[in-house]
Amino acid sequence: MRRSVLTFLFLLTLPAFGGEVPVVITAKEVKGNVNTSVKAHGRVVVKYKDVTIEGDKGLYDRKRETIRVWGNVVIKEGDTELHCKNLIYNLNTKEALLENVEGWLSRGERLKAERIKRVSEKEWIAYDGEYTPCSHKCPDWSVSAKKFKILLGESFAGKWVAFRVKEIPILISPYLSGPIKRERKSGFLFPRFGYISKDGFIYKQPFYLVLGRSADLTLTYEKRTIDGEGKQAELRYVLGEKNRGDLTYYQLNKSDRKDWKFNLNHTYKPSDYAYGSAKAEIVSSREYYKSSSNLDTVEQSQVYTKSDVTVSKLWEHTVLNANAVYLRYLDGSADTIYQRLPSLSIYLLDSPIPKTPFTFNLFSRATYFYRKAGGSSYRVNLEPSLKLSKQIGRVKNTSELTYMYTYYQFGNSRELWRFKNSTKVNRFYPLGSYAISVNPELTFNYVESKNQESFPLYDITDRIRGERRLSPAVELYLYGKGKRLARISAQTDYLLNGSKWKELKGDFEITPTYWLTLRETADVSPQRGGLKFLNSYAQVNLSRINLWINHYNGKEMDIQYLKWGFKLPLSPFLNFNYIQRYDLKNSTDRERKYSFTMNRGCWNGEISYRWIKNYDSTIDYQIVLTINLVKLGSYGYKFTGKKE
Template sequence: MRGLSRHLATLCVVLLLVFGPGQGRAEQFAAGPRPGQTPVEIEADSLSSDRRAGTYLARGNVRIRHGDLTLLADEIEWHPQSGEARAPGRVSLVDAEGTLSGEDLVINLETGQGHLAQGRFFLAEHNLYVTGEGIERISTNQYRLARGTFTTCDGERPDWSFSARDLKVDLGSFARGRHARFHLKDVPVLYVPYFFYPAKTERESGFLMPRYGYSDRRGWEVSLAYYQVIATNQDATLYLDYLTELGLGKGAEYRYVFEAHEGEALVYHISGSGDQGDAYAIEWRNDGQLAGATRFGADIEYVSDRDYWQTFGEAAGEYNRDKTESKLFLSRSWEQQTLGGQLKYLKNLDDPSDATLQRLPQVRYSLVPVELGESPLYFGFDGTYDHFWRREGTKGQRLTLRPTLAAPFRVGVLEVAPELAYRQRFYSASGAEDDFSQKGMAEFTTRLSSSFARVYSPQGQRVRRIQHVVGPDVVYFYTPPTVQGRLPSFDAEDRIGPLHRLSYGLINRLTARIEPADGPARYREFLYFRLSQDYDIRESPPDPLNPRDNLRPFSDLRAELLVRPTRWGYLDFDGRYDLQTRDGKRTGFATLSLDAGVDDDRGNGAVLGYHYLREDLEYFQARVYTALLHPVHAQLQYRHDLLTSTTLETVLDLEYRSQCWSLFLTLSDRPGETRYLVSFALTGVGRVGKFGGSLDRTD
């Protein structure tokens, strides 16, 4: 009966409030909604009305719906004429943004304005909890709290929180407070006269959370940043940093996405203090198209000196960098033609001399071989123009023209592709033996290739077919001897030696057809293996009975292996084995590269690598990471030089990951220095502190 009376009460109120009072009973329904008001639905265990006061009183499991707003309480008194509702005791207010709960609510359902005591607001999108002794709901998106607190931590006693005397939350913008304190559990540890926190559902301009830190290279540092939304496809961030050991840092970052372009640019400058000089960095990345389907790209990177990376770099790929490379390039492609040009600038950070050779610019043109009429011949062309420039040393220009003529044909299962080319180079150089010089040379190649395939049916649960493809190929190269001593020497293309060589190889591919029970079939090439070698005919003995000494007709035997047995594991091998004997013994591998890795998609994995270049380098590297110790996530990186028996780098990264914060510790041991770095991040706020320094240093 109670459920029936509840539904009858709901039905009666909805009908009366939507359609209005019946004829002849206007005095009884004087509290009904005025024209233009949104209909109100009330559900309750019992419902009564006061005709003279024009109010409704609902008791027991009360639910009032008004548009997107839902009010839940044990008792609610509603005034239809004013739109005001009063709910003594515990109450909850639910809308599209979140849930507001507390005691003794007074709210106008039409305007959305109201207030309640001992309130708590939860914004689900950001997992943001806001509490206050009193909460004033100014509008759907704005709240004001007296003695308010906020946190992204779950639980009645959060791990961290901010408290403020006057806290204003503007959903879609920021939470702002004055005289704020930062608490760990219930203990205040930091006072901030003013703070702001992003409570946004969309991008909005404003100051970002300040960052604090310390390192022995940079000293104490405070970083302030302002984020500016320029348009829906553009934004910018301005940086202002103060570093006690270095000076004042200023920077600007700009990001954009246009219909035909996207990229980002960064400029940063730090004013030197004390013995330190000014330092700066410039970066720009762009990928897009200009008119006429012309692609334009930029990859600009420039720093003042190597000290910049040593000071601001943290990863191995940064702190030990010895050069920067900047490129601007344009390219345009037609059906069978490509024209491209680039400006390329190198800066050697170890030896910043004026003798570094630059290509400013380099222009390339390529014509994919096209059929000449009805003949079996195909014509192709490659052309390159290089302008070599440097402040000190020989400068000049080189134009290379290389037309080709090919006549591919097929004999049974064998594909044959002979090609004749002529390489013509023109030079104009200052400081060379001749101001102008040129040289032409012929080149001839022929490729023979084929492929054989077979399909196997292992009848596994998921793997139903495996295709094995074998592809042998042989290439013959011939370039006659040419005198080139009087040509300028800018790079390796200026001295092309005679060539009379055979290259041969054998490729094996294994591809599996995988048929999962709940999806379409897919294919995975899980093994690629290639053996190849060169035979230099020029160095082959003319008389087998009288072999010449110090000849090496056979090159190193190269083996390439790629194994992908599953999506979580891989093995890559690339090695060149030297077949030459010295003192009656094989010399072994000339180069070797071995990489293997596993990853279970749950935060656990390992990567191992071994790299060897005879008489030059040999090192081992490893990276192991795990989440098995959750909430502690660990990663260990190790690199060791086997030639000198020296550890190049050992880095241990530890993260304690709580529900609403993370603590990071990095210990790095590199030749000459052992460093530590501690940083702290709050969920929804980001990294708010970073402290580091040297534990041991050898100058």
């Protein structure tokens, strides 16, 4: 005989948030008065708004507006799913108290604790807990503490925290936190470690300091075991919703010198029609990049620093732009280079002239030049233009006549005429499941020829060559199966005043199938003769292996190299990468890099060995280990050396 089960359903209403909020309780057995309290037994399910609570037993107290559920409790709310032994939940404030808890706070955030107190929808406090952003059953890393404060999807913070790798504690910190966006607290952050062969092991201890609601400061002390002591300050501030910035100062004291760097970044955008920014980068000397523990090889090869201030304002037909740029070359050449401090530009955009088919535009610029070695001046440019555009079917013709006037503080003035005419055709040809777009264009440029040798050489814009040039070009696209399969373009110039053709430049990119990509840049020169491939690239995805090869033939610097590599997946998380660069001009290897990259979701990292052969036959090599932990930041180890 089949046993029947009686299910009771009570619809309770509570005054909250300005209206009646329904609470639904289902269970095998429900007893009590809905106006005072209700007890439920036998797989209790409580539903309130977007919260679902399940357990073996339940008690609803209407007067206190609380629900208690115990025995195999599961609470679900959005991405949160927690399993616990006992739960007390306030229906009005959404505060909760949970015992013997384990589960997900959000996607990618797991928590295990003896007791958890939920203060609000975002803020949770865990006691005797363990936190990890790893989704694996046995987390790669986690942190545990007597007390945790967690802001869902934003941050976590705790005191006397143990950092664990596969449940094994390897480091104890008096304070640890991830990125904090609210309820920030001052305290020590997780220390960072590194290694450089000539300086020894590197220890960095950051301290986070709250300076109010709109600013915070991170102070970092750095110690190198062989030689070096560093200090760093990072100030972040918010002056308004669209007005913020940051300041960074780093100083490294070594036995024989002191190196430092200062950075400023500030942005101000009061509206969609106004923008301002200020960027400053000041470095003590070129030696800073050699002493820094920064792992960025591009920065280490930097030969200058750049600071600039930009302010832009846009109206319906006008743009005002003020810009000041200062370049400081670390070899001292900035003393002889003119700096533009500042440059003020006004652009009058294409504006229709009433009762005519023409539009008018104006470009004007006033620039003040300064040179540390001596010499300063200003220059004013005015460039009014008339433009006429006409569309006939698929053919569009645009003509533009420009008059340029330049006034120098010292020296003569200058006047030049420019004329440009462009004719472009857009044709589209469907070919069954494919289609071709062909866009030929013919442009004529005229610039008045005048002797400008008497004008001071402030920058390259003071040397404008006269020309009569005809420039044919064509661009072709191939489409198929809802995507672009190929792009081909070609362009050349015919100099009318010299009666000669310049080189024909062309490039194409073809992806005939998902596993093959080809790119090429080439030119044909009438003077040199023959076809010259400038930049060839091919990429092939075969099974799980990604192969690529790049041939580069630099025209300006006379550099020729062949670079190739591959990426081999070893597991769903681990890849092996290889890169090699061969110098074709000198028939020698220039660079090799071997690396393993790992991405486990809650952390990713790379360990690599790289060597570069210099032109004096010496070899620079480095071993780099970088680890990026979600919410804890990046950590690095670098070993460098040189072989004769």
